[in-house]
Amino acid sequence: MSLQTKHPVPGTPPAAAAVPRPKAHRFSALLHRSPNLRLAGLVTAPAGWLVLVYIAALAALLITAFWTVDTFTGKVSTEWTTENVVTVLTDPVYQRITLRTLWIAIAVTLIDLVLALPMAFFIAKVASPRWQKLLVVAVLMPLWASYLVKAYAWRNVLADGGLLEWLGAPIGLESPGYGETAVILTLAYIWLPFMILPIYAGFDRVPDSLLEASGDLGAKPLTTMRLVMFPLLVPSIIAGTIFTFSLSLGDYITAQIVGGTTQMLGTVVYANVGAANNLPFAAAVSLVPIAIITLYLFIVRRSGALNSL
Amino acid sequence: MRLSRSAKVILGVVTAAVFLFIYLPLLLVVVNSFNADRTFGWPPQGFTLEWWGRAFDSTGVREAVVSSLWVAAVSTVISLVLGTLLALALLRYKFFGRDVISLLVILPIALPGIVTGIALNNMFTTILGVSLSMWTVVIAHATFCMVTVFNNVIARLRRMHGGLEEASADLGAGVFTTFRLVTFPQLRSALLAGGLLAFALSFDEIIVTTFTIGAGDTTLPIWILQNLFRPNQAPVVNVVAVVLIVVSIVPIWLAQRLSQDSVGIGGTRVKAAEG
Numbered sequence: 001m002s003l004q005t006k007h008p009v010p011g012t013p014p015a016a017a018a019v020p021r022p023k024a025h026r027f028s029a030l031l032h033r034s035p036n037l038r039l040a041g042l043v044t045a046p047a048g049w050l051v052l053v054y055i056a057a058l059a060a061l062l063i064t065a066f067w068t069v070d071t072f073t074g075k076v077s078t079e080w081t082t083e084n085v086v087t088v089l090t091d092p093v094y095q096r097i098t099l100r101t102l103w104i105a106i107a108v109t110l111i112d113l114v115l116a117l118p119m120a121f122f123i124a125k126v127a128s129p130r131w132q133k134l135l136v137v138a139v140l141m142p143l144w145a146s147y148l149v150k151a152y153a154w155r156n157v158l159a160d161g162g163l164l165e166w167l168g169a170p171i172g173l174e175s176p177g178y179g180e181t182a183v184i185l186t187l188a189y190i191w192l193p194f195m196i197l198p199i200y201a202g203f204d205r206v207p208d209s210l211l212e213a214s215g216d217l218g219a220k221p222l223t224t225m226r227l228v229m230f231p232l233l234v235p236s237i238i239a240g241t242i243f244t245f246s247l248s249l250g251d252y253i254t255a256q257i258v259g260g261t262t263q264m265l266g267t268v269v270y271a272n273v274g275a276a277n278n279l280p281f282a283a284a285v286s287l288v289p290i291a292i293i294t295l296y297l298f299i300v301r302r303s304g305a306l307n308s309l
Numbered sequence: 310m311r312l313s314r315s316a317k318v319i320l321g322v323v324t325a326a327v328f329l330f331i332y333l334p335l336l337l338v339v340v341n342s343f344n345a346d347r348t349f350g351w352p353p354q355g356f357t358l359e360w361w362g363r364a365f366d367s368t369g370v371r372e373a374v375v376s377s378l379w380v381a382a383v384s385t386v387i388s389l390v391l392g393t394l395l396a397l398a399l400l401r402y403k404f405f406g407r408d409v410i411s412l413l414v415i416l417p418i419a420l421p422g423i424v425t426g427i428a429l430n431n432m433f434t435t436i437l438g439v440s441l442s443m444w445t446v447v448i449a450h451a452t453f454c455m456v457t458v459f460n461n462v463i464a465r466l467r468r469m470h471g472g473l474e475e476a477s478a479d480l481g482a483g484v485f486t487t488f489r490l491v492t493f494p495q496l497r498s499a500l501l502a503g504g505l506l507a508f509a510l511s512f513d514e515i516i517v518t519t520f521t522i523g524a525g526d527t528t529l530p531i532w533i534l535q536n537l538f539r540p541n542q543a544p545v546v547n548v549v550a551v552v553l554i555v556v557s558i559v560p561i562w563l564a565q566r567l568s569q570d571s572v573g574i575g576g577t578r579v580k581a582a583e584g
Contacts, residue, residue: 028483038484039402043410046395046455050413054452057428060436076435119327122320126312135324137562142331144557146513148533149550152543153334156341163337163351192331221312242419250421253515257537266423266516273520279431286427293420 058290065283074277084284094268098288101265104184105248111188112195112244113237120196124203125211136200143193151257154186158258178260186258187248194243202236203229238300245296249289265289335554342547347540364548373532380443380528381511384450388507389500391451392458400466417453425453426520433521442523449521450514454507461503462496469495505560529553 031038065084070077088094123135142150155178157163164175176182206229214224252266259267265288272282312320345355364370398404399411417425429449433439473495477487515530522531533549536542 024485025483028485031484032478035402039398039404042394042398042402043404046391046398047410047413049391049452049455050410053429053448054417054425055413057432058424060432061424061428064431064435115327115330118320118323122324126317126320138328139331141554141558142335144509144513144560145335145554146530146533146550148515148530148537149338149546149553150334152533152537152546152550153338156337157334161351163333166351189330189334192327215311221316246419246421250423250516252423253534266421269423269427270519273427273430279427279435282427283431286424289421290424297419 061283061286064280065287067280069278069280076279084281085287087281088284088288094285097263097265097268100180100263101249101289102292104180104187104264105245107184108187108191108248109195109241109244111184112192113241115188115192116195116199116240120200120203124200125206125208139193139196139200147190148253148257150190151186151254154182154189155258158182158185178258180259180262182258182260183251183255183262183264186254187251188244190254191244191247194247195240198236198239198243199233202233205236206232235303238303242296242300246289246293249292338547338550338554342544342551344544344547347544360544360548364545364552367545369527369532369536370529370545370549373527373529376443376527377512377529380446380450381508383447384454384511385504385508387447387451388454388458389504392455392503392507393462393496393500395455396459396462396466400463401471414456414459418456422514422516423520425449426517429517430520440523441521443526445521445523446518446526446528449517450511453514453517454511457506457510458500458503461499461506465496465499501563505563509557509560 031041064076066080066082067076067078068081068083069075123132123139127135158175158178159165160175160177162175164173168174176185210228211224214228215221219227250266252264252270255262255264255267265285268285269282272278272285340353342360343356343358344353345357345359346353395410395414399407426449429445429452430441433441433445439445469492473491474487477491478484482490513530515534518528518531519534522528527535529549533546536546
């Protein structure tokens with residue numbers, strides 16, 4: 001959609017330009033006449049920021065992955081080598097970490113999907129309008145509680161002699177302790193609202209009349225869900241999975257807090273930026289989540305999910 | 310579609326159970342902020358107000374809160390300006406590279422935080438040779454906060470009637486006057502909702518922050534991370550957490566009230582219930 005101002009405005013006396021005007025007015029008039037100038041004014045700063053800050057940084061990251069660290073000075077040396085990338089891809093240690101991280105991200109996404117679907121459906125389609133409002137706020141609120149505190153709360157829940165053990169004792173359930181399971185549980189907990197919200201919005205957009213029509217034509221609720229609701233919901237579901245999957249894939253702090261010795265791609269990146277002081281290797285490791293997410297975005301791009309983000 | 314009564318009850322019970330799952334750990338934080346036992350075993354062994362007193366006396370906490378507020382405020386202002394400009398450009402004009410830019414703007418939230426973090430860390434330290442500081446944190450935060458503003462504004466623009474602006478121009482108002490008197494008032498609540506979200510996102514951010522912050526600087530999340538595992542400080546962290554949770558209720562209600570149409574989280578648009 002473009003503004004109509006390209007067409008001459010009827011009734012504007014051509015002599016108007018001849019009257020001397022303050023500078024600001026002349027500039028405004030210039031903008032008014034030229035949509036391209038207006039567009040340039042709007043787009044330059046934000047696009048420039050994104051390209052100069054973000055895209056440049058990503059490009060530099062890609063390049064740095066092929067550099068190395070001078071073992072004597074500890075400084076990054078701009079000598080080209082594929083060693084880092086080859087190590088990340090072929091060393092069994094890093095292959096295992098990649099697979100484990102991928103598995104954690106997929107498990108978190110599936111758990112959140114299973115929890116979010118019935119809940120989002122209830123809020124959007126069953127609850128009364130008043131409750132609907134309240135429940136949406138109730139979903140939003142934990143998002144504002146600190147990420148760290150939530151991870152730390154789970155550290156306490158899962159601890160020896162913690163809440164989970166106490167709750168589980170009567171039914172013979174034990175706390176999984178700190179490790180991979182704890183990481184999956186905690187991440188699923190932290191990212192759950194990011195799955196609920198887009199799916200709720202998706203359910204909310206499905207008109208009730210469509211569901212009623214399906215029912216009137218004889219479809220049972222499950223059939224209506226499968227044939228009418230689900231296809232309309234796919235973009236929202238994918239939008240939710242992009243969040244939970246991507247956020248889990250890059251996590252390293254939860255792994256530190258409840259993961260015990262569990263290594264994820266994020267922990268390797270962090271260790272190499274900090275303690276090991278090997279930025280090129282960290283860059284090479286970080287290319288793995290970038291590749292995975294890019295592949296995922298590429299696969300789902302046709303579904304329209306990117307507009308539901 | 311008519312759901313049976315039992316189906317509705319089952320859905321209600323599942324929803325209640327998930328809410329319990331969401332709120333139980335948060336409740337535990339509240340309880341532990343009064344827990345006399347430093348190891349937080351369950352059930353709690355005694356009640357104390359010591360941690361609350363210590364939290365309010367702690368200069369470390371106060372300084373961290375102030376710098377977090379500063380970072381969040383500056384990042385929010387930058388992202389409000391850039392996000393609004395971008396939304397206006399992408400929705401009102403067709404131009405070469407438009408699709409690329411609309412993909413670019415979501416990239417900072419679609420890619421894991423650690424990627425954004427290390428990419429910026431690498432650019433600042435290795436490529437540009439800039440030393441890390443609060444300003445590098447602001448640049449990083451503004452980059453991903455822009456999306457929330459962008460999403461809120463573009464959602465509002467989609468529903469806005471362009472005719473009003475044309476009328477304003479026809480009546481002789483200049484480009485800036487039209488924006489100030491016609492466009493901006495219609496965008497105001499969307500800007501506030503997007504701005505609040507950007508602020509909250511920045512205030513709580515930890516992953517990108519650890520990669521872009523200077524050695525001597527602390528934001529509140531950094532302070533929490535540093536003190537989480539210190540037996541003497543961990544109870545104080547619980548207090549800070551409780552205060553954050555309680556304080557956060559205010560902006561949520563504000564955002565909910567002010568944006569009749571959209572509440573976004575990390576860019577997610579949620580249509581608020583029409584009640």
